Each structure stands twice: as C-alpha cells, then as structure tokens.
Amino acid sequence: MRILLSTYGSRGDVEPLAALGAALQAHGVEARVSAPGDEEFGALLARAGVPLAPAFAPVREWAKEMINRSRSASPEDRARLISGQAAEIVARQYAALSAAAEGCDAVVAFGLFPSCAAARLVAEQRGMRYMLGTFCPIWLPSPHNRPHEYPGHPLPAGVTDNRLLWEMDIRTKNALFGEAINGHRASLGLSPVQDVRDYVYGDRVLLACDPTLGPWPGSDLIDAVQTGAFILPDERPLPDGLKAFLDAGPRPVYVGFGSIAVARDAGAAAIDAIRAKGLRTVLAHGWAELGLIDDRDDCFAVGEINQQALFGRVAAVIHHGGAGTTAAAAQAGAPQVIVPQIGDQPYWARRAAELGIGAAHDGPVPTARSLSEALETALAPEAGARASSIAGRIRTDGAGAAARLLIELLDRTSR
Known part of the structure; x- marks a missing residue:
C-alpha cells in the first residue's frame, strides 16, 4: 500500500x-x-x-x-x-x-x-x-x-x-x-x-x-x-549555548512568529515588554527575521529549534497562533500570548483565552505596552496552573x- x-x-x-x-x-x-x-x-x-x-x-x-x-x-x-x-x-x-x-x-x-x-x-x-x-x-x-x-x-x-x-x-x-x-x-x-x-x-x-x-x-x-x-517526536538536543543560557537564570519568555511577516519592531516590542517584568528572552528569528536589539546578556537568539524541548523550560510563549506552535506550547504546559495575524490564528488565540492558558493579543501589531498587558495575564499563577492541567489532556x-x-x-x- x-x-x-x-x-x-x-x-x-x-x-x-x-x-x-x-x-x-x-x-x-x-x-x-x-x-x-x-x-x-x-x-x-x-x-x-x-x-x-x-x-x-x-x-x-x-x-x-x-x-x-x-x-x-x-x-x-x-x-x-x-x-x-x-x-x-x-x-x-x-x-x-x-x-x-x-x-x-x-x-x-x-x-x-x-x-x-x-x-x-x-x-x-x-x-x-x-x-x-x-x-x-x-x-x-x-x-x-x-x-x-x-x-x-x-x-x-x-x-x-x-x-x-x-x-x-x-x-x-x-x-x-x-x-x-x-x-x-x-x-x-x-x-x-x-x-x-x-x-x-x-x-x-x-x-x-x-x-x-x-x-x-x-x-x-x-x-x-x-x-x-x-x-512529530523531536529528540534533538538543544544547542549548548542555549542550554547554558537557560541554566544561567530564571525561565525566559520565548518569542517567535514563524513564517508570518509581522511588523519589524515586533521583536523589539516583545523584548521591552519582557524586560519590564524582569524576565529574559529567547527570540526565534523565523521567516519574520526578528533580531536582537542590543548585546545585553538577557536575550538569546535562535534559529530552527526543538520546540518540544525548549517550551518545557520557558515561562511563557509569545507567538503568532499557528496550529502547530499552539499545540506544542499547550503540550509543554507553557502559558501563551498569541498575536494572531491571518487565517486560523485568531481562532487559536481565542481558544487559548477561553481555556485560560494564556491571552489573545488585541490586534496583529504588538507594542511593548500591549504585550506587557497580555503577558500579565499569561504569567499569572492561575494561567500557569491551568496550562499545566491542560497539558495532560493534549493527545x-x-x-x-x-x-x-x-x-x-x-x-x-x-x-
């Protein structure tokens, strides 16, 4: 066959x-x-x-x-x-x-x-x-x-x-x-x-x-x-540099927008919002080609990565709302901030909010202020507890x- x-x-x-x-x-x-x-x-x-x-x-x-x-x-x-x-x-x-x-x-x-x-x-x-x-x-x-x-x-x-x-x-x-x-x-x-x-x-x-x-x-x-x-099961180890970054401090927030061409300053806005809460950032370049805004040691940029291994070690995931990323974050028990752009992404953002495992960003163009407000919801203890609970139900x-x-x-x- x-x-x-x-x-x-x-x-x-x-x-x-x-x-x-x-x-x-x-x-x-x-x-x-x-x-x-x-x-x-x-x-x-x-x-x-x-x-x-x-x-x-x-x-x-x-x-x-x-x-x-x-x-x-x-x-x-x-x-x-x-x-x-x-x-x-x-x-x-x-x-x-x-x-x-x-x-x-x-x-x-x-x-x-x-x-x-x-x-x-x-x-x-x-x-x-x-x-x-x-x-x-x-x-x-x-x-x-x-x-x-x-x-x-x-x-x-x-x-x-x-x-x-x-x-x-x-x-x-x-x-x-x-x-x-x-x-x-x-x-x-x-x-x-x-x-x-x-x-x-x-x-x-x-x-x-x-x-x-x-x-x-x-x-x-x-x-x-x-x-x-x-x-698809992913057994690839995380790169040594990323593992060292993760081990060096509290859980960072992951930021990635996949293949969606969001505003060029989306990465900068996310880093500013995360820093304002005293947290660190793992920034995925993606097709959106997001980049670091300076050489401070609280941010680490990655290319294509094993999300299954990484998402279990982050405080939250900020992403565009693709079906695969939404499922990967949910399976890892990571709270989510979804910034929907097109297609089915608004649906996944709404579902994350309805399930209490994160926040749906209002609008496709994020700012430091709007992401800070959404992160407030995603980083709340109840969202983390709910995300951990939902993780056990993901097939x-x-x-x-x-x-x-x-x-x-x-x-x-x-x-």
Whole structure:
C-alpha cells in the first residue's frame, strides 16, 4: 500500500505530514510527502525518514512575493491576485503531483485550496482514493462557526445564520477558484464541476487538531473525523549555548512568529515588554527575521529549534497562533500570548483565552505596552496552573490514529 501526502504551505503545514508519514511507515505503508522543496523541509522530512517529492516550487520566497504584491492592493485586486495564482498553482501542482503519485493507491491533501484541487484532479485521473485534511475546525462547514472571509468577498453585515453564510461560501469559492479548477479540467478533457468546494472537500475530511484545543462538535454539513494533532517526536538536543543560557537564570519568555511577516519592531516590542517584568528572552528569528536589539546578556537568539524541548523550560510563549506552535506550547504546559495575524490564528488565540492558558493579543501589531498587558495575564499563577492541567489532556497519538484510519479506509475500498 502506498499513500501520497500532499501540501503546499509553511512549516506548520509540512511538519504534521512528516509525522503522519512516519506513522504510516510504522504500520508498513509506503508513504511519501509532496511539499515545497525548501531546504529546511527536505531536512525535516529526512529526519522523519519520509521521502520528499517536491511540489511545484519552494514556498519561502513565493510567500514573500505574494505578501508584497498584496500588501497595498485593494480587496478587489487581492481577489484577482488569488484567482490568478490559483490557476498557476492548480496547473503546476497537478504536474508535480502526477509524478509524485506514481504507484500510489491514495492521496491525502492539506494546505492551499488550489493545491488540494490539483491533488483531487490527480486522484480522479488515476482512479486513486482521495481525502482532504485540515488542521483547524473553522475551515469546515458547520452551523457552529462562520466561514473564512476572503478579499473582495466580505460576509454580509448582520447575517448571523451560519448555514446561510456557508451557502454563500460556495459561491465565493466558485468565484475565486472555479475558473482555475474548471479551466484545468477542460485542458484534461473533463467536464466542469458546479461546486468546487464540494469537489475539493470530497466525501470525508480528516481534522488533524487536538480535541481539547480545537473541539469539533460535529456538523450535518460535512462528514469529518477528528484524530488529534499530528506531532512529530523531536529528540534533538538543544544547542549548548542555549542550554547554558537557560541554566544561567530564571525561565525566559520565548518569542517567535514563524513564517508570518509581522511588523519589524515586533521583536523589539516583545523584548521591552519582557524586560519590564524582569524576565529574559529567547527570540526565534523565523521567516519574520526578528533580531536582537542590543548585546545585553538577557536575550538569546535562535534559529530552527526543538520546540518540544525548549517550551518545557520557558515561562511563557509569545507567538503568532499557528496550529502547530499552539499545540506544542499547550503540550509543554507553557502559558501563551498569541498575536494572531491571518487565517486560523485568531481562532487559536481565542481558544487559548477561553481555556485560560494564556491571552489573545488585541490586534496583529504588538507594542511593548500591549504585550506587557497580555503577558500579565499569561504569567499569572492561575494561567500557569491551568496550562499545566491542560497539558495532560493534549493527545500525542493523532498521527497514529490517522494512519490507522487511512489504512482501514483503503482496506475497505479495496475489497
């Protein structure tokens, strides 16, 4: 049995698939991951022992270009940019996945919507089993949550019926992605689909997030199965310099914003807020390229690091609210300050606040004052106690549960 796992996104999209690929291989399934061919992802998948089949392009520079092109654009221009990029992604990713899927029995797709559409097309053409996966409940049609709002397609003011909003979401996705998907279908001699969302979502969706952090109440609008987050075990030791820094004083506060290009002074604001409380800082450069503001010995900068080992030794974690970082901090019992930027990050910020394990920062651009106020909440004894309690409830077997589910589904359909 061979399964292709596909994604196009940042580290938060790739690392979970490395975990799922490793879990599948532990069950005797041949798994490969199609992901951006950035060097860091190649190293990540090699560490997991899962083969990499590069996607249509590396993602780091591509993401920066898209951010720069959309930064000053109007909502209508951003919508046109999304549609134009969707056509390119569907075509180029289809070609990449056609090669990657050679000999595979199924494809499980995560990441950008047009990338998943390409995976569905490849599965359809090859007669393979297809399944969509997602890392957050908000992307799934449900009467319990509103759909994501896209540029140029705002949700109507005053409408509180989520079912009606999800009906509107079908039209939005058709408007943004329909031409890209059906244009490529036409090039393959296939008839158009009327509902591209239903086409990409498929019959059943794999929800790969922790049920305590992101509970799924169920929905009659979609069939979804929740397995828990896909966590790749990390046995790498912390660098000697970082270990010496951690040992030299009280627990520091970790600051990292991953691949999100927050304001350049975000790192400085965080350091000022942390210093004002008499604490030390571990600052992650990340794709945001945050840097130290001086050479004082109360700050230590790191590159890509074993978060599982580090988060157990910090007083709090300040981050952007990616699903993976949120889960890693929660698993380590570290209180969180989440500064949400885009996508599902506001959801994870709200959940951290609702669970009492940290604070949701008000707005995407942090200042020393705003972070100081949020840290006050996260560093309170009750938040620490609550974070320690929640840590014991975070599932660590999500990848294994998903692997077993996929094997069962494939065995059932092959009979």
